[in-house]
Amino acid sequence: MSSVTLDIANSVATITLQAPKSRNAINVTMVREMHRVLDQIQKEGSAIRALVLTGTDGVFCSGVDLHSVDLSDVQARQSAHLELRKFMDPLVMRFSELRHPMVAAVNGAAAGAGLSLALVCDIIVVSENAYFWPSFARVGLVPDAGVTFRLARRIGGGRSLSALLLAEKISAAQAVEWGLAYSVAPEAQVLSISQEIAQRLAAGPRSVLAQIRQLSASTFDHSLAEQLRAERSAQERVLAAHECVEGVRAFFEKREPDFQ
DSSP states (O other), X not given: OOSEEEEEETTEEEEEEOOGGGTSOBOHHHHHHHHHHHHHHHHHGGGOOEEEEEESTTEEEOOBOGGGSOOSSHHHHHHXXXXXXXXXXXXXXXXXXXXXXXXXXXXXXXXXXXXXXXXXXXXXXXXXXXXXXXXXXXXXXXXXXXXXXXXXXXXXXXHHHHHHHHTOOEEHHHHHHHTSOSEEEOGGGHHHHHHHHHXXXXXXXXHHHHHHHHHHHHTTTSOHHHXXXXXXXXXXXXXXXXXXXXXXXXXXXXXXXXXX
């Protein structure tokens, strides 16, 4: 059975991690499966307009599967690390380069690299009993898969550094307070609420949302003058499309816009 499944409905693709024996832990096989799912999503083209990423059995993702790591000697440890990085780092980049807005339905623990996966998403909805655990230092590892890049941008450099150094769990309520998560949902509703948010995004102006995501990704790397230029270029691109015409018309006609 595949450790990653894909379901498509109402222009929303739901990617589900399902490896209950390892609590949805990440290994090379799972990462390859996620690449396969992304290949399928790209083949679907404009039929998919938003993504949801979630886990099964009350766990989002428990991090890297430490049982799959050979600790016997330095060479074995380095070899295992390089094998996983060979697939994991490109996966993080592929998620980043998608045009689709993404929602994480964090239905349980998101530990270690599970936090990395949650952070590839634009909007994070977390269940009441879930938590984020930047547990890297606790097991003698350096944070990777983009955590040091994304966490600081979400919650600020000071909080990010403290969280990574102390390796303490971040509760659902604390995650919302810090800006790590968008909202808290009852455990039984976290997926459905996340899919509703994704459907709202899917009904939105696709090119506009893509430009907003790109601008948000570059904002910490640009000067004000550079970001103004990037905003101007993005606005010129969307003005060349029909979405702004439909949006303005809908505003004056006092109706919901149809960006399909």
